[in-house]
Amino acid sequence: MAKVAFLGLGVMGAPMAGHLAKAGHSVTVYNRTAAKASAWVGAYGGKMADTPRAAAEGADFVMACVGNDDDLRAVCTGDAGAFAGMSPGAVFVDHTTVSAQVTRELGDAARGSHLHFVDAPVSGGQAGAEGGVLSVMCGGDGDAYARAEPVIAAYAKVCRLIGPTGSGQLAKMMNQICIAGLVQGLAEALNFGEKAGLDGRAVVEVISAGAAGSWQMANRHGTMLDDQFDFGFAVDWMRKDLGICLDTADEVGAPLPVTALVDQFYKDVQAMGGGRWDTSSLIRRLRKFDD
Template identity: 80%
Template sequence: MAKVAFLGLGVMGFPMAGHLAAKGHQVTVYNRSPAKAEAWVAKHGGAHAATPRAAAEGAEFIMACVGNDDDLRSVCTGADGAFAGMAKGAVFVDHTTVSAQVTRELSAVASGMGLGFVDAPVSGGQAGAENGVLSIMCGGAEADYARAEPVMAAYARICRRLGDSGAGQIAKMMNQICIAGLVQGLAEALAFGKKAGMDGEAVVEVISQGAAGSWQMANRHKTMLTDQFDFGFAVDWMRKDLGICLKTADEIGASLPVTALVDQFYKEVQAMGGGRNDTSSLIRRLPR
């Protein structure tokens, strides 16, 4: 069992850190708003710290799941950042979806301090985090990944190293690109079927067993048909992720026409007041 720090206790981080404690790891948590850290300790035991640096002191592994590039920099660097509290040889594991650029930047800083750094964004949503069945896409040095993988196993269905620093983030971009197209296609199909007078649930029961089947179809069609979107992965966060995808595509000369279009559709959902709705709320745009 390892001594672990976990930074960031949102809808993903709170249960992920809980799985680490349940597996017997010694866990110290940090959250920007202390009340969440106190609630986590009340539920799972362990300890909470006032700063990322204090949480990281003495820890072999420091896991983070925060909001964006700036949030990640803030918990890593500076006098109160985790890097300042980490001992040489400790490994920082970042589960945040951020740019590959900031990942490589922080990995280089960590390396210069004798620290390991693994970018390890996750897929599976809040339910995946709560049930401990996330897909984890990793980048970084082989030795750092090999040490961290048994710890990440506490909340993983699958965990793989896909290349050097930044590879995990590129893989997560690919994941979000796929999801954007899938959700839009599902929204159009369900809206089309309703206009045509079809029973959407009955149709999905059949087509989900064929080539059209997907996680989105299996897990989101019922709530899409009943206009329930107050759960899941928020549109605001999806737009953040797609923005990273589109910026990276420009940098490397890739073309993402469908992703760019769906990103604008999500912008429309935000304008409708749906920024905190689940990503499946794309169907709200369509006449039914």
């Protein structure tokens, strides 16, 4: 069992850290809002720390799952940052979805401090985190990944090393590009069925067994038909991720016409007051324009 620090106890981080504690690891947590860390310790045991540096001191592995590039820099760098508290040879595992640029920047900083850095964004949403069945795509040194993988296994259904530092974030971008198109297609299909007078659930029962089937269809069609959008990844966070995808696509010269269009559709959802609705709320945009 390892000594682990976990930084960030949001809807993803809290259950992920919980799985580490249940697996028998010694876990110290840090959260910007200390009340969340206190509540986590009450639920799972372990310890809480006042700073990322204090949480990371003596840890074999430091996991982070925070909001964005700036949040990640804040928990990693500076006098109170995790890098300042980590022992040489320790492994930092970043589960945040961030830009490849900040991943390379922090990877270089970690290596300069004789630390290992693995970028390991996740897919599976809040339900996957709570169930311990996340998909984890990793970038970094092979030896560091080999050390970290058995620890990550506490909350992962599948975990793979994709390539060198930054490769995990690039793989997560591919994931979000796929999801954007899938959710828009599902929203259009369900809205079409409603307008045509069909029973959407009956249709999905049939078509989900064929080539149209997807995780989004299996898990979100019912809530979309019920006009309920409090079941996972928020539109605000999706737009953050799609912005990273579009910026990186410009850098590498890959056209993303559908992704760019769906990003604008999510902007419409935000304008409707739906920034905290989950990503399947694209169907509400279609219903609004149909009214």
